[in-house]
Amino acid sequence: MPEPACGEAARAAVERFRELDADSGVNRRAAVGSRRAAKGVSTDWLQGVSEVVQNAEDLGATEVRLQVVGGVLRLAHNGRPVRLRDVIPLSMPWLSGKSDDAEAVGRFGIGLMSLFRFAPRFDLYSGVYRLRIGEEGLDHAPDRPALSVFGPGEWTVFHVPLTREVVAGGARRALTAEALEEWLAAWGDEALLFLRHVTAVVLVDREGRSLRRLALRRTAVEGFSTEVAGEQVVVEAADVQASGGSGWRVFHAVVTSPPDLEPEGKPAGEATPLAVACPWTPDSAQSAGCETHQAGYVHARLPVTPFPLPVRLHAAFDPVPSRQDLQDTRWNLALGQRLADLWAAVVLKQFHADPAASWSLLPLPRHTADVELSGAVDALAEALMERSRHQIGAGLQIGVPDRGMHPIEGLVVEDPELTGLLTEAEIERLGGRPALPAGARDTEGFYREVLKDWTDHDALAPVTVSLRDAQKLLGNTERSVEATIRLAAACLDTVWGLFLEDFPWVADAAGARHRPPRSQEPWLFADRPGSLAEKLGFARVLHPEFLTDSPAAVRVRAWLAKYNALLVDGDELTALRRLARYGQTRTIAPVLRLSDEQACLLKDAFARLEDADRRRLGGDLGRAVALPVYEYLPDGQQREGWEAIASVYLPASVERTERTEGFPFAAARTPGLSWLRPRCIRVLRESGPGLSTLEFLRELGAASAPRTMPHRDRTLRLHQLGLPAGAEGPGPEPCRCWLWAPSTR
Known part of the structure; x- marks a missing residue:
C-alpha cells in the first residue's frame, strides 16, 4: 500500500484500519483487554515518558520536549514522522513495528500503552496523521492544535488528557509539571548517555520556557584497541x-554478535554495540564544586535496571516487557561476558589516566551482598568481579614518580592500621620495593578493600608492611616526635603493644628518646617539671608533643599512666609508690643514690603521707634509695660507700646520747656492717618538720639493733631431733639463737 501523501489519504487509511478492528470480533475484545493490561506492566508511573523518548530515539530525533498545561500532558519530538506501517503497531499491544530493526530500542509494542494510566485515550499528531489511540481502538483525532512551543508542524506531538489519577508509591497522584520535573531530575542527564540521536529532553512551561533540561555535551578523546571475546x-x-x-567518560565498541544466538523478538545483526561509561569530573566541574554522579545502571540505550557499581553499562540486552530488568536469556549472558571484557580494558585505561579515581570502579563482595539481582544482572556483576580479580590485577600498572610504571605486585603497601603514619620512603625501606604512591590512592580507602579482595582470592597484589614491621621505626630518631607518637598509638590496640618497651620512642623535654620504663625499673615520666620524682632523679619530663590534645598523644599518655609510668600533676604519692615498687622487686639492680638535698626532699614528702601509706611504703622505699655509709674492713681500715637505707645501721649518735651499753656502741667496728654517716643525720635533722630523723630512717628500714637470720650451719629442726632441715613437711621453727650478721648488698 502506497504511503498517503496528504491528510485526507491518511484519514482514509485510518478509517479502513478502524473498520478492520471493529469487524475483528473476539480479536478486538482481546486487543482491548491487552491495551488495558499493558498500561500497568511497569511499576514506574511515568514509564510512558521514557517510552516516548525511546520512540524518538528509534526515529532519529535529536530533541524531546514535554509540557503539562491545563490538565494535558504533551510530549513531542523532531524525529521521523509516522508512516502507514507504523499505525497498527502504535495502537496494537504486543505488536512491534521494529522487530526487523536490530538497532531499534523498542521491541514489545506495549510502551505507549502505559500512557493509558492517565487517560483512556490520547491523540497523536505526526506528519499527515491525526490518530486517536484509545483502549477501545483506533480513531481519528481532531485537528492539530496550534502549539508553537513544539516547533513547526513536522514535530510529532502526543496529546494526553490527564483525566485519571495514578497510584504511585502507595498513594494516588495527579501528574503536574512539578511531579514531571522531579521525575526527570531522578532520571538524570546520564539517562541519555548511550542514545545515538536524542541529545536533549526539555520540560517547558506554557510559554515554552525551560523548567528542566536534560542534555549532554560530548567531546571526543583518544580511543584505544583491545580484545573482546578473542576479537580485536x-x-x-x-x-x-x-x-x-x-x-562521564564513555567508551564504545562494536563487536561481532554472539554466534548462534539471537535476541528475543528481533534479529541479531552481524555486529552488536557495547558501551561503558565511567564517572569523570571535568576541570570546570571541579572548580565549581560539582560532584560526579555515582549511580550505576544497566542500559539498553535507556536505563533498564540499577547496578551496584558506579558504572553504566550498555548492550543490546533483552529487557523484560516492563523495561525494568533483564531477561535470563543466553543472549544476555553472552553480551554480559563481552561487556565485562570491554569494562576490564576500560578500567585499566582509566587507571593509567587517573589511578586514584579508578579504585571505586572495581567491584567488591559487599556491593552485591545485600542487593537482590536478577539472573542476568547477577551474572554480569560476577563477570566484572572475576575480571577485576584476575584480568585487571594481572594487567594493572601504576606510575611511581621518577620511577616509571610498576606492576601492582611490584609495589608495597602498609597495613590499614598504618594509614597516614608512614612516609613513602619508610614504606619502601620496610618493604624493599616502591610504595604505592599517595597519588594513586583514593581518599575513601576503596583501594584497600580491593587489594584485600584480590589477596583473599589469590590474585596478584602488593607486598604488605605490617604494624610489627613498622615498629622498627620507633627507634629512628630522625622521625618527628609527633609521627612517632601516632605510630606508637597505632600499636596499643594490637598484640604489638606488648613490644613497645623494646624501643626508645618516648621523648623527653630535651628531645632525647627513651624506652618506656619497665615495671621493675624506678624511673618514670612526668607531665610537668618540678615534681618530687624529677628532683629525686627518677623522672623525665615529657616532650611537649606528648602533652597535646591530639588523639594519639592522649592515648599514649593513658597507656603510660595505666602502667604507672606517668606522673600526672606532680603527684607525690604516685611517685613514691613507683619508687617503692622498684624497691620491692629490686634484686641486683642499683639503688637510687640520694644527695643531701634529695634526702631532705624525700623525708619531707614521706612525712606528708598518711600513716597507712607510710607503713605500707616505707620498707620498700628503704630498699630503693641509698645514702652514704661507712664500714670497717677486717684490717681495721674504714671504707666509705653507698647502701640502701633498709640495709644500714644507725650509729649511736642518732639518739644524741652516748649509750655504751647499746648495739651501735658494741658493734661499731665490726667488719661488714654498714653505718649511716653522721653527716647524713645532721642534714636530715635540718629538713622540714613533721617527722623526726629517727622515725624517718626506721620507717625506711634502718636498724639500731642486730638483724636476725637463720644460722648457715643449721641442719636440724629443733622440735624434731635428727630430722633434716630440708625434709618435706612443716618448715623449721624460728632459730632459737639470735644472731647479728653483716647485711647483704
Whole structure:
C-alpha cells in the first residue's frame, strides 16, 4: 500500500484500519483487554515518558520536549514522522513495528500503552496523521492544535488528557509539571548517555520556557584497541558533560554478535554495540564544586535496571516487557561476558589516566551482598568481579614518580592500621620495593578493600608492611616526635603493644628518646617539671608533643599512666609508690643514690603521707634509695660507700646520747656492717618538720639493733631431733639463737 501523501489519504487509511478492528470480533475484545493490561506492566508511573523518548530515539530525533498545561500532558519530538506501517503497531499491544530493526530500542509494542494510566485515550499528531489511540481502538483525532512551543508542524506531538489519577508509591497522584520535573531530575542527564540521536529532553512551561533540561555535551578523546571475546576491536571514547556539571567518560565498541544466538523478538545483526561509561569530573566541574554522579545502571540505550557499581553499562540486552530488568536469556549472558571484557580494558585505561579515581570502579563482595539481582544482572556483576580479580590485577600498572610504571605486585603497601603514619620512603625501606604512591590512592580507602579482595582470592597484589614491621621505626630518631607518637598509638590496640618497651620512642623535654620504663625499673615520666620524682632523679619530663590534645598523644599518655609510668600533676604519692615498687622487686639492680638535698626532699614528702601509706611504703622505699655509709674492713681500715637505707645501721649518735651499753656502741667496728654517716643525720635533722630523723630512717628500714637470720650451719629442726632441715613437711621453727650478721648488698 502506497504511503498517503496528504491528510485526507491518511484519514482514509485510518478509517479502513478502524473498520478492520471493529469487524475483528473476539480479536478486538482481546486487543482491548491487552491495551488495558499493558498500561500497568511497569511499576514506574511515568514509564510512558521514557517510552516516548525511546520512540524518538528509534526515529532519529535529536530533541524531546514535554509540557503539562491545563490538565494535558504533551510530549513531542523532531524525529521521523509516522508512516502507514507504523499505525497498527502504535495502537496494537504486543505488536512491534521494529522487530526487523536490530538497532531499534523498542521491541514489545506495549510502551505507549502505559500512557493509558492517565487517560483512556490520547491523540497523536505526526506528519499527515491525526490518530486517536484509545483502549477501545483506533480513531481519528481532531485537528492539530496550534502549539508553537513544539516547533513547526513536522514535530510529532502526543496529546494526553490527564483525566485519571495514578497510584504511585502507595498513594494516588495527579501528574503536574512539578511531579514531571522531579521525575526527570531522578532520571538524570546520564539517562541519555548511550542514545545515538536524542541529545536533549526539555520540560517547558506554557510559554515554552525551560523548567528542566536534560542534555549532554560530548567531546571526543583518544580511543584505544583491545580484545573482546578473542576479537580485536577499536574502542572510541568521549568525555560527556551534563548540564549540572557532572561528567562521564564513555567508551564504545562494536563487536561481532554472539554466534548462534539471537535476541528475543528481533534479529541479531552481524555486529552488536557495547558501551561503558565511567564517572569523570571535568576541570570546570571541579572548580565549581560539582560532584560526579555515582549511580550505576544497566542500559539498553535507556536505563533498564540499577547496578551496584558506579558504572553504566550498555548492550543490546533483552529487557523484560516492563523495561525494568533483564531477561535470563543466553543472549544476555553472552553480551554480559563481552561487556565485562570491554569494562576490564576500560578500567585499566582509566587507571593509567587517573589511578586514584579508578579504585571505586572495581567491584567488591559487599556491593552485591545485600542487593537482590536478577539472573542476568547477577551474572554480569560476577563477570566484572572475576575480571577485576584476575584480568585487571594481572594487567594493572601504576606510575611511581621518577620511577616509571610498576606492576601492582611490584609495589608495597602498609597495613590499614598504618594509614597516614608512614612516609613513602619508610614504606619502601620496610618493604624493599616502591610504595604505592599517595597519588594513586583514593581518599575513601576503596583501594584497600580491593587489594584485600584480590589477596583473599589469590590474585596478584602488593607486598604488605605490617604494624610489627613498622615498629622498627620507633627507634629512628630522625622521625618527628609527633609521627612517632601516632605510630606508637597505632600499636596499643594490637598484640604489638606488648613490644613497645623494646624501643626508645618516648621523648623527653630535651628531645632525647627513651624506652618506656619497665615495671621493675624506678624511673618514670612526668607531665610537668618540678615534681618530687624529677628532683629525686627518677623522672623525665615529657616532650611537649606528648602533652597535646591530639588523639594519639592522649592515648599514649593513658597507656603510660595505666602502667604507672606517668606522673600526672606532680603527684607525690604516685611517685613514691613507683619508687617503692622498684624497691620491692629490686634484686641486683642499683639503688637510687640520694644527695643531701634529695634526702631532705624525700623525708619531707614521706612525712606528708598518711600513716597507712607510710607503713605500707616505707620498707620498700628503704630498699630503693641509698645514702652514704661507712664500714670497717677486717684490717681495721674504714671504707666509705653507698647502701640502701633498709640495709644500714644507725650509729649511736642518732639518739644524741652516748649509750655504751647499746648495739651501735658494741658493734661499731665490726667488719661488714654498714653505718649511716653522721653527716647524713645532721642534714636530715635540718629538713622540714613533721617527722623526726629517727622515725624517718626506721620507717625506711634502718636498724639500731642486730638483724636476725637463720644460722648457715643449721641442719636440724629443733622440735624434731635428727630430722633434716630440708625434709618435706612443716618448715623449721624460728632459730632459737639470735644472731647479728653483716647485711647483704
